Amino acid sequence: MTTASTTASTTASTSATTATAHPAATVSTATAPPGAGTAATATAGTGHSTGTATASAVPRIRLDRVGKSYPGRPSGRRGARTPTVALQDVELDVAAGEFTVVVGPSGCGKSTLLDLLGGLERPSSGRVLLDGEPVTGPGPERSTVFQQYALLPWRTARANVEFGLEAAGVPRRERAARAREFLQLVGLRAFEDRYPHELSGGMRQRVAIARSLACDPEVLLMDEPFAALDAQTRETLQDELLGIWQRTGKTVVFITHSIDEAVLLGQRVAVLTSRPGRVKEVVDIELDARGEPGDPRSSARFAAHRRQVWELLHDEIDRARTLEREAVAA
Amino acid sequence: MTTALGPDTRPAPPGAPGPGPAPPPVADRPRESTLPRRLAAAARAALTRTAALALLLALWETAPRLGLADRVFLPPFSEVATAWWELLRDGRLWDDVRASLFRSLTGFSLAVVVTVPLGLLIGRYRPVAAFLGPLLEVFRNTAALALLPVFVLLLGIGETSKVTIVLYACVWPVLLNTIGAVRTVDPTLLKLGRSMNLPPVRLFQRVILPACLPAVFTGVRLAGASAILVLIAAEMVGAKAGLGFLINNSQLNFAIPQMYAAILTVSALGVGFNQALVAVERRVTRRTV
Structure with a gap:
């Protein structure tokens, strides 16, 4: 790493710490305080023998008040460039060896989030940290699986x-x-x-x-990898992925728009709000049948978690829809 | 996939004699019936492919003989064939073919070598495209033959001006196809390359270039066709050798069968050139979709 980027990151970190210090509002929007991350680490360590129980206070991935906006196109009549805010104040910690699923309504910036983690995009504000170091670009310790196979x-x-x-x-x-x-x-x-x-x-x-x-790689980034597959193939691959994850102990960040997939795969499910995307809530998933024979999809726990995530998500989907309608009307 | 899996997963039951006779015919019948059927299909395909050509030649042979066409201006095919054979025997044909081949191949090769990298550059880097785009648009819409007098004035009547006009004509199809190919490379592949931290040179070499090859080859084949097309025209206007010269000269000397023989040679050359390019394309792009 160059000296220039190190100094930049230190200044960024100081500004970020001052930022996290003041507004109490962020606590309500971002419901992933540091405690949640460590708690999840504990479940990851006990529930699954992934060999990464040595997770320290530094999470593998930390999203620290991350925001991303794009310079908008000059919109037809008025010609004003209103920047599109894809993500705002996203706070999320992912412990080493953890399987985290990010679910959100379409257009909420899920893929942008993954691009930030992959180092393909830089955040407009906040920091993306990998093992405590700011992400400055793509690296061999992260690997992405794309929806379109690539x-x-x-x-x-x-x-x-x-x-x-x-x-x-x-x-x-x-x-x-x-x-x-x-x-x-x-x-x-x-x-x-x-x-x-x-x-x-x-x-x-x-x-x-x-x-x-x-x-x-230490981190596997998956961008709706099973969205283009038929239902049966998807189920098979979901099971295989869980098996591979348990065997290899990789940290996985998995993006999806499917609630079932999120609940089935994730140890934790981060629900994003509609645009601009924020973390609405992080749901800890407890499925005892994971990895064992039998269909975890039919268990009562699965249904309960599913309902929980569904309720969180559906307010957002409705909100996204009304926003869209307003945009069309305007 | 499923068809490929089928024979693997279901091994043939080792010969049970009782119901055994039933499976072998099932396995053998297609093989037995496909061989004759395939031969018949091949014969039919060969017939359909040559029928139109044979019909044309037959018409060419009979129409002058029956007085449907003026025999002086359209001699029967057999006379043309004889003339062709004589031209080949006294070595004149070969001299002209060699002259034409040299010019078209030189111009064509130079065009491909120069244009493919240029096209990749223009397609990849927007500033280059913005800078060169208008210029290319003007030149592209200027017919190569319209520039022939200019080339003759600047480069003389010799080989240089002919090679140059072939080069000029070959540049555009290759360039436009290459630019288009680079612009339409699957964005997920580019994203993949970026996420793997491939340096730009590697990205070009490993992703962009192979992804572009099929479209580039389409341009190369178009260029191959126009290389011969333009060259013949150029040779007709001013040359001392070459197939275009042979055609024009035969017509002026009223050696009509020779003229047709030269025209047929041009066609054969064009077909052969295209086939060669197709073969190269198959070799280079192993993709079979």
């Missing part, structure tokens, strides 16, 4: 997995072995020589997941 169509499944390793500078011979190993992990060893167009949607997404995991 496989290179001219490469086979194995070569696609190797692509991530090439970028990470892994020597050629090691690449093939690692790619095979991770294709095995997602159950596609037999399909390593197939091109993406020869694979089904579910298989493509599994290749993409294998590619992300092969680089051995």
Whole structure:
């Protein structure tokens, strides 16, 4: 890291601490005080043997009053540039090894949030911290799985997995072995020589997941990865993802608009408000059947959590709808 | 996917003699019936593909003989073929083909080598596009042949002006297709590259270039067609050798069968060139969608 960026980050941190000190309003909007993060860490440590029980006071990911706005287009008649505020004062801590799901109404800035975590975008205000260090760009310790798979169509499944390793500078011979190993992990060893167009949607997404995991990132960022899949494939992949997460102990931040998916996958579910997106509430999910045989989707706990998240979300969806209508009318 | 999985997951039951005879025919019947059927299909395909050509040649042969066309201006195909054979034997045809091939291939290759990188640059970097865009628009809409007198004035009547006009004609299809290809690279792939922290050169090499190849090749093939097209026209206006010169010269000397022979050679050259480019394209872009 350069000295310039370090000084910038220190000044940013001082301003951020002063900012967090004053308005009491932020406490009500952002319901993820530091305590919630550590509490969740405890559940992660006990409930799942992920081997990351050594989580210290510094969370793996911390979103500190993060805001993001885009310079708006000059709108037709008036020609005024009103910036679009995608995210405002987002506060969220994710402990190491934790599976956090972010759910929110469409257009609330979920994907923007993931771009910020991935380092593809810079926050307009606040800080995105990874192990206490501000995120300044993409890095090998984070890997993203996209909704549209983002496989290179001219490469086979194995070569696609190797692509991530090439970028990470892994020597050629090691690449093939690692790619095979991770294709095995997602159950596609037999399909390593197939091109993406020869694979089904579910298989493509599994290749993409294998590619992300092969680089051995600490954090897996998933941007609605199962949204384009049919219901059955989605369920299978959800179960597989949980299995992989339990085996590898990765920190996962998973974006979705599906309440069922959020409750099923997440240890914690962060519900975002409609635009501008803030964290409305973070719900701790307790599903004892997770990872065990039987369908956790039919348990009473699942239903209760589902209802809880649904109620939180539906106010926001209604609000988003009225906002949209007003925008159309104006 | 499912079709591929089928045979793997369901292994054929090892031969149970009683109901055994039933499965083998099921397995064999398609194979037995496909071979003749495939041959028949191939023959039919070959017939459909050559029928139109054969019909044209037959018409060409009979129409002058039956007096439907003036035999002087449209000699029967057999006479043209004889003339072609004589031109080939006395070596004149080869001289002209060589001259034309050299000019078109040089101009074409130079155009591809210069234009593909330029197109990638223009497509990728908006400032470059904004700067060069209007200029390109003007040149693109100036017909290559309209500039022939200019090239002759500036570069003389020799090889340079002909290679240059071919180069000029080849640049546009390649350039426009390359620019378009770069602009339409799947944004998620670019995002992937960025999230993997690929340096710009690697991103070009590993993502943008392979993603663009099919569209670039479309442009290259269009350029291949216009390379021959423009060259023949240029050779007709002012040249001492080349197929265009042969066509024009034969017509002036009233050697009509030779003229047709030269025209046929041009067609064959064009078809051959295009086929070669298609073969190269198949080689380079292994994608089969």
